[in-house]
Amino acid sequence: MRVDVEVSAHIRAAVEDVAAVAGDPARAPEWYANIHAVRWRTTPPARVGSRMDFQAQFLGRRLAYIYEIVKLEPGRRMVMRTADGPFPMETTYTWEPADGGTLMTLRNQGEPRGFSKVAAPMMVRAMRSAMTKDLDRLAVLVAS
Template structure:
């Protein structure tokens, strides 16, 4: 993830739109996510409103104890056209990119 820019007024709520730019497979991707569900401290579901392929990203948070929270990230997508051929490779690369992003988030929060 390279950048994120609000497309609708804050605060985050169902219907909010955020434009993201990222590099993936040496290409710049630009897409807009729309918030489909938001339960503060528990769940966030975003779906692409505009972008190279349909995608849904789900974040969940669960308290483990007073000092620890488990965050779960899940991406679902349906490649279209030519990208269908590369779906298994793209899936593997997305997992790797997600792990990298999550490590960065963890470092920032700690």
């Protein structure tokens, strides 16, 4: 079962401010509850080809994976893919001006393997919930 989860939130901050925080992978632990650490493998800042090690925990399992930025339109869109790890995943961030703030959309899609494949329906619900809460945390972080 292919996993494809997308959530959006209106954030009361300028696109540049939201994209500056969300588009900096090193800041992910500040607003993603399940991401505990990010370490650059390449020299910052974020650009196409940048690679980072992510340490996370999801559904009680510790995860370690490498993300690579494969598309970047500063202030508009960033796409990262896992280059290694237990669940091949693509994550897309988009930022659009909306009602005096920013509409941010976060999308995760991939093809689970092994245990993840069996647990995919449960994972989709858990991912949607976690991603919604993460965008809420991002909104608070950017507003402060």
